[in-house]
Amino acid sequence: MAHSLDTVFAALADPTRRRILGMLLEDDMAVTDVAEPFEMSLAAISKHLTVLTAAGLISQEKRGRVKWCRLEPDALRDASVWMQGFGQFEPVNLDAFERFLESELPGGEKGPSE
Amino acid sequence: MAHSLDTVFAALADPTRRRILGMLLEDDMAVTDVAEPFEMSLAAISKHLTVLTAAGLISQEKRGRVKWCRLEPDALRDASVWMQGFGQFEPVNLDAFERFLESELPGGEKGPSE
DNA sequence: CCTATCGTCAACCGATAGGTTGAATATGGA
DNA sequence: TCCATATTCAACCTATCGGTTGACGATAGG
Numbered sequence: 538m539a540h541s542l543d544t545v546f547a548a549l550a551d552p553t554r555r556r557i558l559g560m561l562l563e564d565d566m567a568v569t570d571v572a573e574p575f576e577m578s579l580a581a582i583s584k585h586l587t588v589l590t591a592a593g594l595i596s597q598e599k600r601g602r603v604k605w606c607r608l609e610p611d612a613l614r615d616a617s618v619w620m621q622g623f624g625q626f627e628p629v630n631l632d633a634f635e636r637f638l639e640s641e642l643p644g645g646e647k648g649p650s651e
Numbered sequence: 652m653a654h655s656l657d658t659v660f661a662a663l664a665d666p667t668r669r670r671i672l673g674m675l676l677e678d679d680m681a682v683t684d685v686a687e688p689f690e691m692s693l694a695a696i697s698k699h700l701t702v703l704t705a706a707g708l709i710s711q712e713k714r715g716r717v718k719w720c721r722l723e724p725d726a727l728r729d730a731s732v733w734m735q736g737f738g739q740f741e742p743v744n745l746d747a748f749e750r751f752l753e754s755e756l757p758g759g760e761k762g763p764s765e
Numbered sequence: 766c767c768t769a770t771c772g773t774c775a776a777c778c779g780a781t782a783g784g785t786t787g788a789a790t791a792t793g794g795a
Numbered sequence: 796t797c798c799a800t801a802t803t804c805a806a807c808c809t810a811t812c813g814g815t816t817g818a819c820g821a822t823a824g825g
Contacts, residue, residue: 542666542669543664546660546661549660549734550656550661551657553813558737567771568771568773569771569772577814578816579771580773580814580816581813581815583772583774584813599772601771601823602771603772603822604771604773610737611738613734613738616734617735619669620663620727622676623672623722623727624725624727624728667783681801681802682801682802682803683800683802691783693801693802694785694786694803694804695783695785698782698784699783713791715801716791716800716802717801717802718803
């Protein structure tokens, strides 16, 4: 384990990558489908997915010609532990979390996957 | 509030900056004292402190000719909430946190401030 | 077999990150 | 007043980041 905090935090620093993680929270997705809502090339998304994989935040499995991306939330645990060391933050507040997810969407659009 | 997740995570992605935060956990410090244990110029540390300040992770107050740096752990709350949205991580485990702090020190040395 | 689709690779680009050095700007103290 | 200390500024350098485009390999399907 122990994908370094360096790579985990660096991966999380990019809004595109955070948005991808949010999308994968709903479901596993193929690379092409991950890319669809973004106004950027498939190659760029492919690179982002590589970064997320390197950080351990997602895993990718190729079935046929489709590569499926799965969220690996456990990779966040180390980083979470590190952050918690700086203070007791209020217990998990999913409403606040959802506000974040929405505030990071571009157009005001909501649904990422269809 | 709402220093962006971009800036907070980007600030946390650098090991020097995480180590500085760990040092400030023990006590407020002057810039020069923050810089002392690092093998890097004072100007470089000053830049790191600027990044941490911009992210809201620390505050700096000038008293006399000395600029004091104080940890602002609240800035981590938003990021923490975001991460918690991906999973319920085990309740605050300070032992694990201390292992991180130590594993990020360079030589095996422990005490940062004296 | 031929072709369309899925995804990556390679080369390139501009912008930013993280470091250096040397000069500049306070401020404190003798 | 003069000097040392504390910190930042400005210019510079190199490496990496995030994006592009076009070619490529692999697989699915008619």
